Amino acid sequence: MSDAIARAEAILRNRCGERVRTSFSLAPLTTFRIGGPAALFVAPDGKQDLLAASEAIRETDVPFLVLGKGSNVLVDDAGFSGLVLRLGRGYRWSARDGERLMAGGAMPLPALAGVALNEALSGLEFGIAIPGSVGGAIRMNAGAHGSDIAAVVEAVSVFDLSAGTERTIPVVEAGFRYRNTDLPADSVVVAATVRLRPDAVSEIRARMDEIREWRRRTQPVAEANCGSVFKNPPNDSAGRLIDAAGLKGFAVGGASVSRKHANFVIAGPGATAADVRSLIRHVRETVAARTGIRLEPEVYLVGDLDPASR
Ligand code: EPU
Numbered sequence: 001m002s003d004a005i006a007r008a009e010a011i012l013r014n015r016c017g018e019r020v021r022t023s024f025s026l027a028p029l030t031t032f033r034i035g036g037p038a039a040l041f042v043a044p045d046g047k048q049d050l051l052a053a054s055e056a057i058r059e060t061d062v063p064f065l066v067l068g069k070g071s072n073v074l075v076d077d078a079g080f081s082g083l084v085l086r087l088g089r090g091y092r093w094s095a096r097d098g099e100r101l102m103a104g105g106a107m108p109l110p111a112l113a114g115v116a117l118n119e120a121l122s123g124l125e126f127g128i129a130i131p132g133s134v135g136g137a138i139r140m141n142a143g144a145h146g147s148d149i150a151a152v153v154e155a156v157s158v159f160d161l162s163a164g165t166e167r168t169i170p171v172v173e174a175g176f177r178y179r180n181t182d183l184p185a186d187s188v189v190v191a192a193t194v195r196l197r198p199d200a201v202s203e204i205r206a207r208m209d210e211i212r213e214w215r216r217r218t219q220p221v222a223e224a225n226c227g228s229v230f231k232n233p234p235n236d237s238a239g240r241l242i243d244a245a246g247l248k249g250f251a252v253g254g255a256s257v258s259r260k261h262a263n264f265v266i267a268g269p270g271a272t273a274a275d276v277r278s279l280i281r282h283v284r285e286t287v288a289a290r291t292g293i294r295l296e297p298e299v300y301l302v303g304d305l306d307p308a309s310r
């Protein structure tokens with residue numbers, strides 16, 4: 001264990017006690033269900049925990065990573081030799097204020113969509129089947145079915161790990177765009193406010209049912225995957241391009257291109273992160289050779305990877 005990790009552990013233990021974990025398996029925290037451990041792990045449940053993490057990071061320069069619900073990440077087989085933070089139950093909350101819903105960063109997006117349904121508020125239907133947290137959805141601007149979180153978000157609160165302070169970032173400064181934002185990498189999205197509009201519960205429910213049904217029909221929801229592997233290139237679709245290249249079912253080790261939707265990679269029994277990475281590389285190279293289009297991964301690679309293999 002590196003010196004920085006040992007010192008970061010000592011700082012965190014002092015404040016968070018037994019809740020600090022070492023060699024903590026990350027695979028169960030991802031929808032791919034593969035990958036190695038985090039050298040250090042803690043699930044912050046409030047500002048004191050984030051302050052402790054901030055101090056550990058500032059004092060030791062330990063590499064760190066903020067994980068949401070792990071639905072858009074591939075963790076390297078060797079794991080991550082730093083500190084992983086994943087907001088805990090203290091950040092799983094929501095509250096209504098008129099036509100607004102406020103939610104903590106750990107609130108699952110489908111759960112918040114369910115709250116909106118119960119409150120007869122429309123605008124979050126798209127999120128009913130997105131297996132991410134509010135924090136992750138904000139950071140990546142998660143979207144589906146012609147909408148995204150940017151369409152409804154009004155305010156984002158972040159905890160700045162470098163400064164040890166919390167602040168609200170105006171939406172215009174957050175730089176929301178297709179599957180990305182300008183939110184600083186050293187910040188944790190601790191809360192967000194979305195502005196919705198009143199509608200009949202029956203109408204909202206019908207739209208959510210339709211979305212769930214569409215996803216079950218078109219996406220491999222029952223198998224371990226990370227959602228769309230690549231972003232859609234301008235005016236085209238990664239799934240269509242991969243399908244047209246004849247890659248459906250193509251496998252490397254335990255990883256294969258879904259036969260149901262070509263922009264999904266399935267981690268089958270025995271799959272390793274290396275299998276998934278090789279498969280992604282093969283898909284990219286094949287599509288590039290065929291069409292000249294270089295697909296950009298949407299999945300976030302976690303670990304001490306050789307940049308050349310990314
Ligand atoms: N297509 C094929 N073959 C395939 C898959 C798709 O030809 O194997 C074609 C479809 O027929 C369609 C086009 O490609 O004409 C687009 O496919 P689809 O409607 O499934 O949408 P997508 O662009 O692949 C996007 C998001 C999904 C989101 C759906 C629904 C991206 C990269 N993906 O998929 O988001 O669920 O729209 O709105 O933007 C995610 O980001 O993780 C994700 C799942």
